Amino acid sequence: MRVAVIRFPGSNCDQDALHALRDDLGVAAEYVWHADTSLTGFDAVYLPGGFSYGDYLRCGAIAAQANIMSEIRRMADSGAPVIGVCNGFQVLCEAGILPGALMPNLGERFVCKDVFLLPGRTRSAWTQGASLPLRIPVAHGGGRYTADAETLQRLQNEGLIAFRYSTPSGELTEGANPNGSDQNIAGIVNERGNVLGLMPHPERATKSLLGNTDGLAILRGFLAVPA
């Protein structure tokens, strides 16, 4: 498995992602610049967090027009794993690869803390064996997931909600929702299940030395890397 970690001007979780993939998951990972035009030789894509293009216009809007996006679209269509974290999730939505949009947090504050996540009813088994809810950090100002009523219903009915914000004891309450996302949505997958977008940062929770390895379950499961 060889993972492309995409870098845009303003990406800032690219190094953490590469480190987590290489050192904690033990897979090959390389940076790919947004202006590049090929992902030949890669088996998966990781769109890292950050503030691409200074969040100008809308979070992820400019990055969604980058050269490399047509290759990412090709990979997504081919069934390869594509994961977008935080700004990466925003980019996937802006590019129309995932439905819906991410808006400024309801409280108009940047939220930086651990949150708790319950997997939705999804077809992928990336949280198998992990103790739930998962504890994963978030760090974002624009993480309020929204979509039209029809899309939200479809996500719910087809099991495409990957993660929901919960309390530490696993209750889906309004208070557990850090940004006002519709239905406490923290992450979604596409219909085929090979494209995952989520606001929380699994790459920041991959080391027992740092007190949290819950992110490993998500990354290993999604990329199908054996433990």
Next chain:
Amino acid sequence: MYTVRVTVRLKPSLLDSAGRTVRGSLVAIGFEEVQEARIGKVIELKVDSVEPERLKAMCSKLLANPVTEDFEIEVVE
């Protein structure tokens, strides 16, 4: 050369968290009559030619997000 003004607004059905904060601030400094504030964007473009279909494409492809925003195009001069 023409000037085109694109106004991008949040869809009325969506909560404008920044607008809500601005409304709160207006009320706090004594403008209690303000019931709501909604924030949009104005983007002025200088273009060589005015082609409605191309202007619409600029808006739907980049300037506005069709999921959350509506846009209006106005040729100013």
